[in-house]
Amino acid sequence: MLTKIEHIGIAVSNLEEANKTYETLLGVAPYKAEDVESEGVTTSFFKVGDSKIELLGATHEDSAIAKFIAKRGEGIHHIAYAVEDIEKEMKRLKNEGFKLLNETPKKGADNKLIAFLHPKSSNGVLVELCQDIKK
Numbered sequence: 815m816l817t818k819i820e821h822i823g824i825a826v827s828n829l830e831e832a833n834k835t836y837e838t839l840l841g842v843a844p845y846k847a848e849d850v851e852s853e854g855v856t857t858s859f860f861k862v863g864d865s866k867i868e869l870l871g872a873t874h875e876d877s878a879i880a881k882f883i884a885k886r887g888e889g890i891h892h893i894a895y896a897v898e899d900i901e902k903e904m905k906r907l908k909n910e911g912f913k914l915l916n917e918t919p920k921k922g923a924d925n926k927l928i929a930f931l932h933p934k935s936s937n938g939v940l941v942e943l944c945q946d947i948k949k
């Protein structure tokens with residue numbers, strides 16, 4: 815089961831500028847900034863009540879974020895849902911016919927194990943599953 819929307823990811827061309835915009839918009843500074851080199855992204859996270867916004871910048875031109883912005887412009891890149899057991903949910907969704915973009919969970923930003931479903935599987939929206947990594 816997907817338990818809540820964990821965050822919404824927004825692709826931005828200039829993370830520094832976008833940080834300022836979102837700091838003004840939300841009235842709060844990012845609580846975390848983190849590079850995820852395996853994904854080719856640099857990120858910052860803002861808390862909005864119980865919800866989170868992740869800004870995503872590209873660290874190289876082959877990054878999924880660079881390709882997304884080149885094709886579609888800046889904007890909402892993915893919706894991330896929290897799960898208790900990511901491997902169980904990946905198996906369930908695969909059996910239901912969703913196309914997984916990774917066959918095993920990978921380490922993402924903000925201390926999470928993550929997996930993606932192809933946007934064509936979910937009405938044009940890239941879906942991320944994320945499970946907290948127990949400390």
Ligand code: CMX
Nearest residue numbers: 850853855878882885891892915922923930933938939940
């Ligand atoms: N949301 C909705 N649609 C998207 C999309 C997105 N984020 N990214 C690409 N698409 C669309 C493209 O516009 C294209 O649509 P059309 O066929 O209508 O032109 C289609 O999906 C392309 O699909 P594709 O050729 O299979 O794949 P791409 O090479 O464009 O890659 C995707 C798209 C989603 C498979 C790839 O970006 C991916 O594997 N993403 C998962 C990893 C990721 O996004 N990492 C960055 C975030 C990391 C983090 O959050 O920490």
